[in-house]
Amino acid sequence: MSCIPLTQKSSDFLISSLSQVNPFNDTSSIIKWIEYKNNQRFEVNKIPLSKIENWYFEETTGNLRHQSGKFFSIEGIRVETNAGPIKQWSQPIINQPEIGVLGILTKKFNGILYFLMQAxxxxxxxxxxxxxxxxQATKSNYSRVHKGKVTKYLEYFLDKSKSWVLLDQLQSEQGGRFLRKRNRNIIIEVPSNEDVPVYEDYCWLTLGQIKNLLxxxxxxxxxxxxxxxxxxYNCNGNDRYDIDRVNECIHYSPLIEDSPSGYYLDILKSAMKKDEGLSGMDDIRSWSTNLKTKYYLDVNSIPLREVEKWRHDEFNIYHEDGTFFRVIGASIDTDKREVGSWCQPLIEQIESGVVGFITKKINGILHFLVQAKVEPGNFDILEMAPTVQCITGSYKNEKPENQPKYLDLFLNPDQSVVRYHALQSEEGGRFYKEQNDYWIIEAGDEFPVEQPENFVWMTLGQITEFVKxxxxxNVEARSLISCIGLI
Structure with missing residues (x-):
């Protein structure tokens, strides 16, 4: 089947995002369901690096690899750049050249789009x-390199002849941890008369419920x-925000019980403003291109054993200052995955970080302050990032001028300006118990519109346009904007 027209897709997403009434699963029961699942058997133990079964340190380089040559490896890189206060360094990094699948299957029930989610x-x-x-599977996993069970629902994404593609994009992963890693982000819709089995660890949720759980x-x-x-979201079907058309979509729809108001209405308005921001799309693209021309990023692969200032003991690969992160080994035992037990390396962040957007109304439209962030794993030098994105502990001994700009606004914010705050985990298949403080704060008139050259004000609609x-x-910015609800 072909793609669904933009106006219908956007309207379907908008209606689902404003819907929290679910005849299958109310939100409180989902929370209890997750709590119940958290009590099931799933044992993870730290083990010596030399005891990671089916993994080995390559003799010539010291790189940590899987015996199959698949999955991923831990290697070294040497970095030189003219961006930021630190001009050169070396570090371990995850090299995972495979493109994985992150796919959500959707279906309409009584006119509302539901998302099939997995615990x-x-x-x-x-x-x-x-x-x-x-x-949610790497190519090695869904190709069954592990000789385990078949990935459930994979057939819907490999053969899309009986579904509509709602979105399909290649998106980057953490540029500070992965070397040029991307995954396929895809949402498909099956016909409402399609009989989709719902297995034990799966449930149907509206987009509004997912936003609520965030x-x-x-x-x-x-x-x-x-x-x-x-x-x-753009139920008007063009680049201009038409308040009358949006109100018609929302207020006269029999499928929607609650409507956005206050800050949420500001969010919706910002999400539909693509060409009416402080800067136009071409201006923002030129801003990004100019900085990519100004900054250079020279990243060279080196043997893991040659990474400077990093040490290796029985259980860890770690920085000599005790900062950043460490590589650990883990053994896993469960009956809830494709294989019952396995071992693997994981990245353990030393302490939690801050991921935050500053927002501000400019000319009556809510804007987000976006940072151009250079990271060694980026495909193209820099990506658009949150206003602040850092591991706070890494800057404890740094001079104030070397600390991330605006970090202080997130360390002890005035609660009256906080529009969103929660602890959110990073990807659990590679990172061990890593969580960061996610913030969105709204600045007042006193906060300057004029910003340093590596920052730009963007509407939410402009950000999502660049996400396409x-x-x-970058993944941190995408992860944070996903937390924004409309009710």
């Missing part, structure tokens, strides 16, 4: 189980967040 256990999850896409700590995983961040294209908006 998925990952070894690095801080609370064992989080809501993940219908399919108000809680560590319930919705990072892969779900990046997929739903690709969703855009590869390697423009």
């Amino acid at each position: 998925k256990m990952e070894p690095g999850n801080i609370n064992k189980v989080q809501l993940s896409p219908t399919v 108000q809680y700590d560590n319930i919705v995983n990072m892969d779900t967040r990046t997929v739903i961040s690709c969703i855009y 294209h590869n390697n423009y908006v």
